[in-house]
Amino acid sequence: MKKLAIAGLGVGVLSVGLYFGANLYGTNVAEAKVNKLIDGMEEENLTVEYKDISYKPLAQDVHVKDITITSKDDPAEVTIEKVVIRDIDEKSDVPTVFDASVQGLVVDLNQPEQLAMAxxxxxxxxxxxxxxxxxxxxxxxxxxxxxxxxxxxxxxxQVGDLTVNMKLGNVDPEVAESQEAALANTDVIFHGLEITYRDGSFAEKFLASMAAEDGKSVDELKAELTSQLTGASQFLLSPDNELATNAVDEVVAFIENPKGFSISAKPEQPMQLVSLMTENPDSWMDMLNIEVKSF
Known part of the structure; x- marks a missing residue:
């Protein structure tokens, strides 16, 4: 038993040594890679500074803490508490893999240039x-x-969270001038899209501010919005369009109780985006199999 205990202790000490050894080596490699990425950002007139970087060998991710970003065109600072990089392809101009989190990106609403929706x-x-x-x-x-x-x-x-999932085919960002140009390619094949929003109080606050501006209660504003939406849908939509009428019902449900919603577009078969251009927009909901759900 004593030998087993000593052996176990030895394995434990060795494991700890290997962990911290890998941590030190990994941190040095990670720092070099992060600095390379930062050099690329500086070519875009951005200055990036950070206070600490570490590599976690068990999770195999990189943590960069206390980041400050400034632009040569704008003296206002953007601060980030931490960036966690789990996976990245740093060899390609357009990464084939990117898995990361930005935590604590602070935005000053009194500086609207920091955020378009400030x-x-x-x-x-x-x-x-x-x-x-x-x-x-x-x-x-x-x-x-x-x-x-x-x-x-x-x-x-206290705002909420918005999640987007999307899959496209026949896309080659590396040969396009920009990723946006690649997405604008009419030969792109659309597989699916899903948008999910969960409210953290933003919707209710926004409705309250709209109601206050109009001198109404929130319930009165909700009733007015619901009436306008249902009236417009009766005029614009065919009662035979089940997807569209269901979508209107779900939007009304969200207005009445704005906790969250999802919008999904999942055609039965992948389709070229250019095919939408030749069809009447009234048929897009059926072609894309668009569903709206409130929850």
């Missing part, structure tokens, strides 16, 4: 700083020319 959030009653988290998991299969955004999630306390 004024929108201020109208909803948010009047100071907000801290956002962003999670991204993305893969690009070169052989199949498929882009799969497994998850893109933006969240903020």
């Amino acid at each position: 004024n929108f959030l201020k109208q909803a009653g948010y009047d100071s700083e907000l801290s956002f988290d962003i999670d991204t998991k993305y893969r690009y299969n070169k052989a199949k020319r498929e882009m799969n955004v497994e998850a893109f999630k933006v969240s903020a306390d």
